[in-house]
Amino acid sequence: MISMNKPFESTLKKIKKFRDERDWKKFHNPKDMAEAISIEASELLELFLWKTKEESLAFVKNKKNHDEISDEVADILAFLFEFIDNCDIDIEKAIKKKLQKNAKKYPVNKAKGVATKYTKL
Amino acid sequence: MISMNKPFESTLKKIKKFRDERDWKKFHNPKDMAEAISIEASELLELFLWKTKEESLAFVKNKKNHDEISDEVADILAFLFEFIDNCDIDIEKAIKKKLQKNAKKYPVNKAKGVATKYTKL
Amino acid sequence: MISMNKPFESTLKKIKKFRDERDWKKFHNPKDMAEAISIEASELLELFLWKTKEESLAFVKNKKNHDEISDEVADILAFLFEFIDNCDIDIEKAIKKKLQKNAKKYPVNKAKGVATKYTKL
Amino acid sequence: MISMNKPFESTLKKIKKFRDERDWKKFHNPKDMAEAISIEASELLELFLWKTKEESLAFVKNKKNHDEISDEVADILAFLFEFIDNCDIDIEKAIKKKLQKNAKKYPVNKAKGVATKYTKL
Numbered sequence: 152m153i154s155m156n157k158p159f160e161s162t163l164k165k166i167k168k169f170r171d172e173r174d175w176k177k178f179h180n181p182k183d184m185a186e187a188i189s190i191e192a193s194e195l196l197e198l199f200l201w202k203t204k205e206e207s208l209a210f211v212k213n214k215k216n217h218d219e220i221s222d223e224v225a226d227i228l229a230f231l232f233e234f235i236d237n238c239d240i241d242i243e244k245a246i247k248k249k250l251q252k253n254a255k256k257y258p259v260n261k262a263k264g265v266a267t268k269y270t271k272l
Numbered sequence: 273m274i275s276m277n278k279p280f281e282s283t284l285k286k287i288k289k290f291r292d293e294r295d296w297k298k299f300h301n302p303k304d305m306a307e308a309i310s311i312e313a314s315e316l317l318e319l320f321l322w323k324t325k326e327e328s329l330a331f332v333k334n335k336k337n338h339d340e341i342s343d344e345v346a347d348i349l350a351f352l353f354e355f356i357d358n359c360d361i362d363i364e365k366a367i368k369k370k371l372q373k374n375a376k377k378y379p380v381n382k383a384k385g386v387a388t389k390y391t392k393l
Numbered sequence: 394m395i396s397m398n399k400p401f402e403s404t405l406k407k408i409k410k411f412r413d414e415r416d417w418k419k420f421h422n423p424k425d426m427a428e429a430i431s432i433e434a435s436e437l438l439e440l441f442l443w444k445t446k447e448e449s450l451a452f453v454k455n456k457k458n459h460d461e462i463s464d465e466v467a468d469i470l471a472f473l474f475e476f477i478d479n480c481d482i483d484i485e486k487a488i489k490k491k492l493q494k495n496a497k498k499y500p501v502n503k504a505k506g507v508a509t510k511y512t513k514l
Numbered sequence: 515m516i517s518m519n520k521p522f523e524s525t526l527k528k529i530k531k532f533r534d535e536r537d538w539k540k541f542h543n544p545k546d547m548a549e550a551i552s553i554e555a556s557e558l559l560e561l562f563l564w565k566t567k568e569e570s571l572a573f574v575k576n577k578k579n580h581d582e583i584s585d586e587v588a589d590i591l592a593f594l595f596e597f598i599d600n601c602d603i604d605i606e607k608a609i610k611k612k613l614q615k616n617a618k619k620y621p622v623n624k625a626k627g628v629a630t631k632y633t634k635l
Binding site for chain 4: 401411415422424427430446453459460467470471474483485488499
């Protein structure tokens with residue numbers, strides 16, 4: 152179950168209703184859900200392909216692109232929230248725990264201001 | 273701003289504190305954030321590589337794998353929540369709107385029980 | 394330079410001519426090329442989304458799908474061959490070397506018949 | 515069959531020998547191969563994560579990084595060459611055909627010097 156407040160509970164309900172109206176749950180095993188999340192993540196990335204970092208920032212600042220970006224994010228989240236619900240993950244606990252692990256891999260005194268991967272820190 | 277309740281607000285605060293303690297905001301432009309989300313999505317997918325659909329379901333059911341799956345999901349979410357916050361996306365509105373668009377691409381009478389892409393429905 | 398025989402040399406020439414007619418080399422830095430390869434790899438993966446392993450094998454066996462699969466593979470290769478050429482990689486040496494490294498990570502006596510990742514062998 | 519000259523034929527032989535010594539062909543259905551290609555493409559992309567376009571060019575120019583880049587490229591190619599062989603794709607024909615299709619989507623007079631996606635040209 153996703154640990155969430157009432158707005159996100161209703162969002163997850165909409166996602167599941169959409170899936171169940173179409174009898175799609177049978178396709179939504181974890182392997183295919185992970186594929187779907189990956190495919191949608193690539194579609195988000197595609198919005199920034201060939202753009203410089205500055206052009207990417209400008210693209211996001213321009214309100215006329217807001218819907219396009221929102222749509223791609225929504226595609227990722229719809230699959231991700233359902234995956235999380237199917238796998239019984241607690242979002243807050245998971246993130247909190249991972250940040251603690253990352254704090255050890257990337258101690259502030261070594262990692263500050265640099266983007267070096269922890270294997271090379 | 274992410275539209276969220278107090279628990280997720282505190283999660284986003286932790287994510288931003290982790291980033292800012294390390295002075296990493298300068299790296300977190302939308303293009304690199306989208307790359308990061310995609311890379312982490314592939315790491316989640318890798319948990320299911322070479323597994324059949326049935327083995328994937330069993331993998332997820334087995335409690336000893338819960339932390340590993342949680343960790344990969346947390347990696348995606350940490351970048352995704354920050355991306356959403358940086359781009360000023362409203363998660364609930366975005367998903368609601370995308371489900372409405374998808375309902376037109378995948379009308380129940382045509383899409384029920386089949387996984388055909390809308391371009392071939 | 395790609396180590397190749399005359400057919401592949403002519404393929405790389407076509408790829409570079411297509412790029413240079415459109416004055417696109419300026420966009421083809423390694424970061425964006427790696428993004429493009431990843432995005433195209435997701436489009437290939439999408440052909441198999443929601444399909445079981447058996448349905449995937451049948452999809453590939455069916456000649457009417459040959460062009461669709463070919464197209465996605467071509468998209469990946471066009472960017473990958475150019476990336477390889479730009480980075481001066483010798484394909485044969487690179488693969489030979491990596492197979493030798495992999496042989497150590499996956500010794501036959503341990504890896505035979507199982508898909509376990511080397512970190513867990 | 516991959517249309518290749520003798521060097522690449524011997525590379526494909528090495529790839530298949532490595533696979534068959536380990537009795538791994540049973541895992542190498544098209545769906546999992548496409549997953550593997552995608553996962554390896556993300557690992558290549560990760561070399562450029564958080565780097566600017568200029569830092570990416572410098573990273574590739576620096577000979578000490580050549581092996582690391584080669585390794586990631588080899589990982590993609592090993593799966594891709596086998597996928598191509600399993601699906602009976604002719605690399606040269608596939609790329610030639612796709613470049614012809616792309617020439618229509620991106621006519622020189624419209625596409626020259628710009629990175630706009632064809633849907634928005």
